Every structure is written in C-alpha cells, then in structure tokens.
Amino acid sequence: MKKSDIPHFFAALQAANPHPQTELEYGSHFQLLAAVLLSAQATDAGVNKATRRLFQVAPTPQAMLALGLEGLEQHIKTIGLYRTKAKNLLVTCQVLIERYGGEIPRTRQELEALPGVGRKTANVVLNVAFGEPTMAVDTHIFRVANRTGLAPGKTPLEVELKLLKRVPPEYALHAHHWLILLGRYVCQARKPRCWECRVSTWCDYKPKTPAPTAAR
Known part of the structure; x- marks a missing residue:
C-alpha cells in the first residue's frame, strides 16, 4: 500500500466507526x-x-x-x-x-x-485502559496488514512495528480496533467480503471477491 493511501484508508474506517470499542465486556x-x-x-x-x-x-x-x-x-x-x-x-x-x-x-x-x-x-x-496508541496484533490484524499491504510482515511483532511506523498519528489510538473489526467481519480469512469493504479502493489484494449473485 502506498504511503499516500494510508490516511485515506484510515479516514474511511473512522468515518464508518468514529469511536470503535473492544467487544470484550468489562467493568474495570x-x-x-x-x-x-x-x-x-x-x-x-x-x-x-x-x-x-x-x-x-x-x-x-x-x-x-x-x-x-x-x-x-x-x-x-x-x-x-x-x-x-x-x-x-x-x-x-x-x-x-x-x-x-x-x-x-x-x-x-x-x-x-x-x-x-x-x-x-x-x-x-x-x-x-490507559489510552496508549499501541498495536495489539492478533490473527485478524496480522491477516489484514499483510493482505492489504498496509504493513506486511512474517511475524506479529514485525507487523506491529511496521504499523507503529505506518499509521498516521491522528489514527493511532483506534487503529488496532478498526483493523480487528475489519478482519473479523469483512476481510475474513477464507473469503474476504470485498464487495462490502469500505477500504477496498486502497487495498493491494488483487483477487477481489465479487458480490454473490442472487439465487434464482
């Protein structure tokens, strides 16, 4: 992914979900x-x-x-x-x-x-908990970072360090939540839902998945 495309990529994710949250439930x-x-x-x-x-x-x-x-x-x-x-x-x-x-x-x-x-x-x-702009690289982020070309790497640590360099500061706080949610619900492992993806314009993944045809 071109460096110049990264702000557009995250701006689109932010527009769709301005304040992403973890899906884990907790009270403290x-x-x-x-x-x-x-x-x-x-x-x-x-x-x-x-x-x-x-x-x-x-x-x-x-x-x-x-x-x-x-x-x-x-x-x-x-x-x-x-x-x-x-x-x-x-x-x-x-x-x-x-x-x-x-x-x-x-x-x-x-x-x-x-x-x-x-x-x-x-x-x-x-x-x-503490509002630090960290990158918690799970399987979803690892897949999204590699598939889109945002921050390709062979290990979670390599991807994390690249993300810390490549994500613009204004998006750093929420970036890992946006990427997790993207990987969990859209950029899925077996069959990415490219036709629903808000950031497909800037994604390097070439064999984009077409929208399923309606059953006759």
Missing part, C-alpha cells in the same frame, strides 16, 4: 485484563458469555482469588485452555494484590511480567 481495568487473558485462542463472544457471571461473583482480584482454582475453573470451563488460564489468572490476582494494591500496573514491563500476559494482551490493556 482488572476485569479488562482478566477478559483479555481469557480471550487467547478464544472468541470474544465466548469469553463474554463466561465472564458475565464470573464478574458478578468475582469483580476484583481479591474476590477472584477467593473462588479458588476449582471455583474459577467452573466459571470459565467453556473457554479453551481454561485450566491453564485459571492458574495464570489466580497467580496474577495474587501478584496484583501483593505488589500493586489490587490495581493494574501501567507499564508494558510490569504487565508482561504477569502470568499469562504476553505482548498482545499488554498492548490491549495499555490501549483500552
């Missing part, structure tokens, strides 16, 4: 962190279904720790890798209580030191 910074940790290799819809009840009974690190491992597992057993996630989440709760008074740390280094929290999770928390 801690609940956001927990939801993102649980969302690895799982859908936001699946996580939300489990956390609606979980956050009612355990809205804080203290309350979640009080559930114990078996209690927490019962609430999240519909989520993939729930046993490992439950163990990591409880240890994270302990660390948050002991080191941070139950609050969420605000630096990448501190976040990534928490069990189960990698770079992508830290980026989401830094962006959504």
Whole structure:
C-alpha cells in the first residue's frame, strides 16, 4: 500500500466507526485484563458469555482469588485452555494484590511480567485502559496488514512495528480496533467480503471477491 493511501484508508474506517470499542465486556481495568487473558485462542463472544457471571461473583482480584482454582475453573470451563488460564489468572490476582494494591500496573514491563500476559494482551490493556496508541496484533490484524499491504510482515511483532511506523498519528489510538473489526467481519480469512469493504479502493489484494449473485 502506498504511503499516500494510508490516511485515506484510515479516514474511511473512522468515518464508518468514529469511536470503535473492544467487544470484550468489562467493568474495570482488572476485569479488562482478566477478559483479555481469557480471550487467547478464544472468541470474544465466548469469553463474554463466561465472564458475565464470573464478574458478578468475582469483580476484583481479591474476590477472584477467593473462588479458588476449582471455583474459577467452573466459571470459565467453556473457554479453551481454561485450566491453564485459571492458574495464570489466580497467580496474577495474587501478584496484583501483593505488589500493586489490587490495581493494574501501567507499564508494558510490569504487565508482561504477569502470568499469562504476553505482548498482545499488554498492548490491549495499555490501549483500552490507559489510552496508549499501541498495536495489539492478533490473527485478524496480522491477516489484514499483510493482505492489504498496509504493513506486511512474517511475524506479529514485525507487523506491529511496521504499523507503529505506518499509521498516521491522528489514527493511532483506534487503529488496532478498526483493523480487528475489519478482519473479523469483512476481510475474513477464507473469503474476504470485498464487495462490502469500505477500504477496498486502497487495498493491494488483487483477487477481489465479487458480490454473490442472487439465487434464482
């Protein structure tokens, strides 16, 4: 994608959705962190279904720790890798209580030191909770960045670093949400819905998918 096309690309996404939000449901910074940790290799819809009840009974690190491992597992057993996630989440709760008074740390280094929290999770928390212009590269963003030519790369980190350089500053805060939503609902993996895409004009993907013909 030409550098001169990038502002038009993001202006179109902004016009369609001026204030994009994460689709994970949460009521506090801690609940956001927990939801993102649980969302690895799982859908936001699946996580939300489990956390609606979980956050009612355990809205804080203290309350979640009080559930114990078996209690927490019962609430999240519909989520993939729930046993490992439950163990990591409880240890994270302990660390948050002991080191941070139950609050969420605000630096990448501190976040990534928490069990189960990698770079992508830290980026989401830094962006959504603290308004930092980070790029949380998941499978959707990785696909969109490569397919459109916006920021091609062989690894999520390579794509992230390219996005940080290529996205204009005025769009940086919401860019990762726009790209996630684009990949989730339009620029889908198996069959991109090019006929619905608001940014196809600037996209490098050549075999554009035509609109389906009406059944006769």
